[in-house]
Amino acid sequence: MPNSFRTGLGTDIHRFRKGLPLILGGLEIPHTHGLVGHSDADALLHAVTDALLGALAEGDIGEHFPPSDSRFKNAPSTEFLAFALERMQARGYRLSNLDAVITAEAPKIAPHRGALRENLARLLECSVSQVSVKAKTAEGLDAVGARRALHVQVLVLLEPTPKK
Ligand code: MG
Numbered sequence: 227m228p229n230s231f232r233t234g235l236g237t238d239i240h241r242f243r244k245g246l247p248l249i250l251g252g253l254e255i256p257h258t259h260g261l262v263g264h265s266d267a268d269a270l271l272h273a274v275t276d277a278l279l280g281a282l283a284e285g286d287i288g289e290h291f292p293p294s295d296s297r298f299k300n301a302p303s304t305e306f307l308a309f310a311l312e313r314m315q316a317r318g319y320r321l322s323n324l325d326a327v328i329t330a331e332a333p334k335i336a337p338h339r340g341a342l343r344e345n346l347a348r349l350l351e352c353s354v355s356q357v358s359v360k361a362k363t364a365e366g367l368d369a370v371g372a373r374r375a376l377h378v379q380v381l382v383l384l385e386p387t388p389k390k
Contacts, residue, residue, distance in 0.1 A: 234281025268303035335361030
């Protein structure tokens with residue numbers, strides 16, 4: 227059994243395009259624009275997946291699910307997250323807590339914060355109190371500020387799963 231805590235960082239950025247569905251945290255958020263990507267372009271789940279893989283020092287999402295592989299075209303990102311969760315459990319860890327920051331000028335994330343936390347907790351098999359989702363704007367600066375992209379940062383802490 228592992229005997230130490232492990233922390234991991236994941237970040238992601240995707241470009242907005244008009245008319246696409248906006249998939250975030252496994253949910254569809256009503257908006258005029260969605261994110262462009264090879265999979266369903268769920269930047270939040272990509273960053274969570276990368277944070278978990280980072281905590282385990284098991285590479286990154288692009289290594290396990292290369293965009294060049296046509297099997298992952300339009301793939302639901304819940305699949306990538308499930309893979310990382312399985313690796314975490316196999317290694318004898320469970321999530322202690324997760325903190326996410328979503329940066330976008332639009333849509334407003336705050337009205338969806340509760341639903342995002344609940345869905346992340348469901349996907350991560352933990353309680354809502356272990357999952358934080360925060361939202362910011364980029365104050366009109368850079369590509370995010372120009373409404374061309376959405377950016378996500380996620381930090382996780384893993385703890386050894388207690389022996390039964
Ligand atoms: Mg991505």
